Amino acid sequence: MSKVLVCRCEDVTLHDFEDAIARGYVDIESVKRYTGFGTGWCQGKGCVALCARLLAERGGDVTMPFTSRPPYHPTALAHLAGLAEVSEADEAAGKAPH
Numbered sequence: 522m523s524k525v526l527v528c529r530c531e532d533v534t535l536h537d538f539e540d541a542i543a544r545g546y547v548d549i550e551s552v553k554r555y556t557g558f559g560t561g562w563c564q565g566k567g568c569v570a571l572c573a574r575l576l577a578e579r580g581g582d583v584t585m586p587f588t589s590r591p592p593y594h595p596t597a598l599a600h601l602a603g604l605a606e607v608s609e610a611d612e613a614a615g616k617a618p619h
């Protein structure tokens with residue numbers, strides 16, 4: 522059986538997702554907490570819609586979306602895009618690219 526990812530950031534597979542449902546986690550917050558989907562770098566932008574649809578198709582509760590949280594430290598977009606080499610000293614001095 523091939524490995525089907527439902528969350529690329531946290532390496533959550535369809536098997537992991539369905540296992541969580543089989544264990545009785547049937548609302549989106551509980552499935553998120555059990556599998557870790559939606560907690561990666563993109564904070565769910567790449568997987569929440571898919572996981573919500575998969576859960577709804579399996580009879581789960583997707584009425585209460587979970588709270589996504591921004592990165593703990595402000596992050597320059599150039600950092601996320603891999604366009605800039607920024608040292609921690611530059612970031613601390615406010616010289617990071619914006």
Ligand code: FES
Binds near residue numbers: 528564568
């Ligand atoms: S794809 Fe799931 S958190 Fe990014």
